[in-house]
Amino acid sequence: MKNLIRLGSIILLAIISITSCKKEGRPLNLNLTAVGNLASPDDNTDVVLDPTSDASVLFKWDAATDADGGLVLYEIAFIKEGGDFSKPVYKVVSDKGGVDPQITLTHKALNKIANTAGIPASSTGKLKWTVIASKGTNVKIASVSRTIQLDRPAGFAENPTELYLTGTATEGGTDLSKAVKLKQTEDGVFEIYTSLTAGDYILTDKNTDGGNQYYIENGIIKAGNTPITVSGAKKTYRLNFDFTSATSKSMEIQSIGLYMSAYGTEIGTLNYIGNSTWEAPSVDVEFYQFSWGRDERYKFIVHTAGGLEYIGSSNANNDPPAGKPASYFYLWPVTNDQWSNTYKFDPSADKANVKVDVMFKPDAYTHKVTVN
Template sequence: MKKLFNIVICSLAFVLLYSCKTDNMNYSDAEVTAVTALYSPTENAAVKLVSASSASLFFEWEPAKTQDSGAALYELVFDKVGGDFSKPIYKITSNNNGYLSNATITHKTLNTIATISGVNPGESGDVIWTVVASRGLNQVVSKEVRKLNITSLEGFAEVPNELYITGEGSETGTDQAASLPFKQTSPGEFEIYTKLEAGKDYSFIDRKSGTPRFFYTDDQVKLKEGTEENGIRVTKTGVYKINLDFNVATISSSEITKVGLWFSPENKVLFDLPYAGKGVFKGTGVVTFRQESWGRDQRYKFQFEKIENNVTSVGQFGTKVASDNPPNASSDPSYYYIKVLANVTQWDDKWKFIDAVDRKSTTISIILQGDKEYTHTVQVN
């Protein structure tokens, strides 16, 4: 009986092994037809790229047919005009990991394709595209080819992954190793809160050691790549928020003239938080909660004033992680995280002080540094 059982098991194993091997062979050897029709974009379509992360272009084609009725896989391929796709300049898998006969390609990816094909930033040029269908080991390039005109972004072909500020006019001077980091807010987009000294040069670098790339502006609008000799200057010593977008090669800045503790129950700033250096604003004052019929109100956030393009305006910092409760000893650090609010309001996106703050001298620090989450601390003295 035991011998018979072993024979049955071995037979089953052999059948399963043979079946798996046969399936793999069938999959590998299945024929697939070429894609015979490209639907979208149309021939000679033109697209002007924008830097928004959500911007994209939709490609679609007729599905291929396979010998075993299984699903074909698709790859969208690009080449320079006159090329035959034997060595495409860019390849991308279609939607749903290659199983759908369409592809959604972001403008930033299209910008990379345009750059590889030789289109200069801000200029227009043509590329060609088609589709490769495959089933197992068999691949077939469609004979249908479309031309696409791309107006590229005015940004940089090679966007830094990190960025620092350096120079005599910066807080850390010419010591590149001590340069203050920017915060990367999106791919290719950076910002920093820092103090600049009037009449002295500063610039931006993509690394603190080795041989960095230098970036600057000569009109406070367009970002350029240069050398260590290309500096920027401000006419007024102050604290500035600087924004750089390498996707469109732009720079903008605003002077932060005041930051203060906004106490929601009083609908006003209780005391200022002067700039303490290296992205930190710090101030001390007494906070007295407002007595209400339901208890004592301890809601707060922060308000700032800025000057941009000679226009003064007011903004607010509030919660990045919404909560309607005061923190405690076990609260996650994210409770204190900060973001710039879209609107100035009395109550929205606020925090709550702990009870120990009421009527006590309290030191508050806002920490806006590029190598960590924007956050703040509350210390009862």
């Protein structure tokens, strides 16, 4: 009987608790008033786009009115003149994941938006923009909008997704199936570390017949099959092709140095051996003795015709390489700080001779250290 009474008491308390929760619960307040004022840029602002620069435009607006101070998310939307903001040609969340009543868009991003809206390269077009505020399922399109005029530079309406070099000046020669593939660093932007010799080459988006072809004229990428002529002695370069702005850059790479942090100097030189690879077949390594132990940190210095560039780890600090994934050895642009963004030699490299390879391949920029 006592057990029955105890069980009945528990059930009664549970019912009271549930009933109490229901009474205290409040419906979610989705009340929201649309954005009523756009602050910047001014209406009919004209922006001459330079996608290769760090230039940007700040879009800013007054916060939407929210009755209970809940979380409001914002999106900026663009349409063609005469379009419908319920069907924008492009929209993106504001800064800080949609929380801030503003967004900074680079010229490069605006150039892509203009392209999406159908504004041709090397021409001018107007877009209208406004802000969409939302709170849960309640979505409010601002009743105000502004116009922005975008002056696009030369570029391509559709960027290639792959890019190859082929021709007598290239390492793959004229055999299209052996065309040298470039690394796509971002949409429409490609890069390669390779050698060129006297001859000519062409850019193509396929290493088979029927691909689109491109050439360079005064640093500008153009569609067509006009060969690019190379003269002089064989040299190694970093070539960049940005189809979003139709621009190209070339930088001669002279050598790569193996930099050891504790000594503050290069302890070996890697020379180009082909196939986007630099190698030092034999480097003597000795860790530096500090009071706390022996230091094994290193990174690389790229010697270019334009000066020194440092490449190393994306991590500010690293552990020894044993058991680490392939990404541990990936190479990234880093600062010239003596200690930061370095790798660590395997302990077996101390007072030993090592072979070092740096590979700039389309799938990854990486390196390898082998104890001889």
